[in-house]
Amino acid sequence: MDKLMENHWFLKGISLLLACMLFMSATLTEKNTTSGILPFANDAKETLTNYAINVKYDEEKYIVSGIPAEGVKVKLEGPKAAVATAKAKKQFDIPVDLRGSEKGTYEVSLKTNGLPDDVKGTVQPSTIKITLHEKARKYVHVDLKLSNEDQMPAGATLEKSNIKPDTVEVVGTKEEIESISSAKAYVDLKGVNKTVTKTAEVTLYNKEGKRLNVRTSPSKISVTLNVATQATANNTEKTVPITYAKKGSLPEGLAVTNISVEPREVTIAGPKDILDNIQSIEGVEVDLSQLTESTTFDTSVLLPKGVTSAKPNQVKVSVGVQKTKQTKTRTIDGISIQKNGLSKDVTAQLLSPQDGKISVDISGETSIVDKITAAQITAVINLQNVSPGTKDVAIQVSGPGNISIEPKQKSAKVTIVKKENPDKEVQGNGEQPNSNNNKDNQTETPKNPEPEPKPDPEKEKEKEKESEQNKDKETSQEPTVDNQKEPEKGANHNG
Incomplete structure (x- = not known):
């Protein structure tokens, strides 16, 4: 080592x-x-603003509200390259599917769809409330508003103006449609010295005169201004009343309450020989078929042939419209005829109708007519002062005051018969007169049932006594024919 x-x-x-x-x-x-x-150094974060939401719903039936007009924010996170691509191409959406949903308000979640797997998208806000409104449609007449007419060149006069189309279609929510009061188009006449056609945008207003953010179809209309520049040396002026003409009819269930034109008079200009023959002008046409409610609109004055101008050339027309009550006509059978004014000395027999009953037609508001019964209807014939014989007597009907009543049979055939005189009936039966005779008859001396051929003084005295006895009986009890027969028998016996 x-x-x-x-x-x-x-x-x-x-x-x-x-x-x-x-x-x-x-x-x-x-x-x-x-x-x-x-991994953190290569990741990226990007935020997209004003990104649209893709809402799917039944566009034939509904209109949607609650979608942010400015869009929403979308935060993207992921690899730098992937995030940059997603931001540039914007090939993703934020879907909200309300197909099959009924009208109402829904709270929906907002999520991205279509981003790459390595890119995360977060929507801000994450939830919103969307409302489906029932779609409504309305046609509105367009009023033309002209300004600066006094600034037209000298010698130039606006004869008339035409707009095309004169009505526009408005589609919106039921609430928006009901709030619409008028549609107006504005045209400036300053500097206009010849016939010209201009384009004017249509603006909608509510009853308070506030502008509505609802689009019309079409959104713009064509306005033709017919301008006359002929010399006015031979023209004269005349002030005449202005009237209106109605065109078409209101939808079923509506009725016109009033139509007024302001001002009521206009000053027309033209050759004197023409104006001399004009006492008034039918300068306004009111198209009732376009009205569904009370409205006020401005319209140009229609000029008669030969008239060059009218001042003012526009008037305000107010039309009152109200809903009519639903009416109904119904037949009620079995109304008994009552006889009024019949004298005690006559009798009446109905020949027609034989059963003494008639049918009537009642008309009025449906809810009232449906509740009327036969017991509430009265049919009467007035027989006062009707002479004996067969007569046609008018049938008078009456009932509740809020309906009209018409009898199907206007008159009744009646036979009037005078009762026979009671005195004549007794004599015809061979009986003595009823003691119900008048006082004059009661004071007469009773006749002897078996008169003597010659007057006998003694018998005359007996008759006087017998007469006095009969008078006493009449004061003590009600006389009848039978009561009178008893003294007659006694008289015969005494005789």
Whole structure:
């Protein structure tokens, strides 16, 4: 061993071996250190802003709200190269699937889809609330608003203006559609000296006059301005009332309550011989088929032939519309006819209708008509002062005041018969008159049932006594024919 230690080649070999070992140890340590640092050193983080959300739903039935208009933030993490590629290509989306969902509000989670496996995406915010609204549609008449008419060049006069189309379609939520009050398009007349066509954007407003953020289809309309530049030396002016003409009809269930035009008069210009024959102008056309509610709109004045201009050339039209109540007509059978005013000395027999009953048609609001019964309807014929014979008497019907009633049979055929005189009936039977005779008859001296051929003074006295007895009986009991027969028998016996 000592010899080896003294050998310098041996020592050099040992030194070389140790140097190699130290080198290997240092290299392995560096690799281990680097391997612990590189994974973090090569990762990258990027944030995308205003990234759109891909919402799928039934677009035929619903309109969606709650989606952030500015989009959302997406944080990407992963290898630097992969993150850079994902950021540049943006080949991923944030899907929200509401197909098959009914209207309502839903809280949904936001997650990325389509990123590489080594890239992690985080959406901020992670959840949002999305509402599906029932889709509604409405057609709105466009009002043309003209400005700076007084700044048109001298000699230039706006005869009329036409807009095309004059109605636009609005699609939105039911709440948005119901809030729409008017659609307006604005055109500036400053410097306009000839007939020209301009494009105007349509703006929607609510009843308070606030602008609505709802788009129309089309969003712009074409406005043709017919400008006259003819000389006005031979023209004159005349102020006349302005009237309106109605076109079309309202949808079922609606009715017009009022139509007004402001101002009520306009000043028209044109040749004198033409204006002399004009007392008023039908300068406004109101298209009822486009109305579903009360509205106010501005419209250009329609000029008669030969009239060159009108001041103002636009008027405000207000149309009142209200819902009509649903009405119904129904037939009720078996209404008995009552006889009123019939005198005690006559009788009445109904020939038609034979059963004394009629049918009536009642009309009114459905909810009221459905509840009416036959007991609430009265049918009457007035027989007061009707002379004997067969007569046609009008049938009068009545019932609740909030319905109209019409009898199906307007009149009844009645035979009026006068009762026979009771006195005549008794005489016809060969009996003495009923003691219900008038006082004059009661004071007469009763006739002898078997008169003598010649007057006998003694018998006359007996008759007077007998008459006095009969009077006493009449005051003590109700007389009848039978009661009168008894004294007659007594008279015969005494005779």
